[in-house]
Amino acid sequence: MKTPTRILMVCLGNICRSPLAEYVLRQQLQQAGLAAYVQVASAGTSGWHNGENMHQGSLKTLQQHGIDPSGFRSRQVCTHDGQDFDYLIAMDNDNLAELERLFGRQPDKIFKITDLTPALGYDHVPDPYYTGDFDETHRIVSAAAAVLVQRLQQA
Structure with missing residues (x-):
């Protein structure tokens, strides 16, 4: 059995x-029938x-869009995330710079969501x-998630 693709936001x-x-x-992975093949964390x-x-x-934003936000607990990026995840997707340049400092420059694996x-x-x-x-944040991440789901479907 193929191991799931793992994505860290x-x-x-x-x-x-x-x-x-x-x-x-x-949610988008679930709707596309890919939830069993892709694991997402943040x-x-x-x-x-x-x-x-x-x-x-x-x-509130997730609930307004019909997404159950339960089960979440914040955590910090840790040293094994670089090995445990197939993609580490940053929200901005500072986050990207920190990920690259920790795990090296790997543009196919570590990139900004807006890319x-x-x-x-x-x-x-x-x-x-x-x-x-x-709402702005939701619009941006929703559009990027749709692109990511499409790429995962094609892979």
Whole structure:
């Protein structure tokens, strides 16, 4: 039996952007019939929120889109993530730089989520912790997740 593809979504604190991306991608994989073949998790480059639930804005946004946000606990990226995951997908340049510092430059494995959707015109996912715009975050990660699902279907 083929081992599942493993994807880690990464932001700074693992309470806003990466949990949204994790749960949106899970839903899209489920809808595409790929949930048994792809595992998705998330982590933060900092440990500021280790063990916490996701931000209320992320919770509400997921619920508004019919996604169950239960079962989440924030965690920090750790040394074995580089081996345990097939893809480490960063939300911004700082997250990408930290992942590359930890695991080396591997553009086929470690990249920004917005690299999947250049037509959207974003070079990073703005942090709704500061912007307050969780809908914007949802739009960006949903579009990127759709591209990722399509690529996984073709693989």
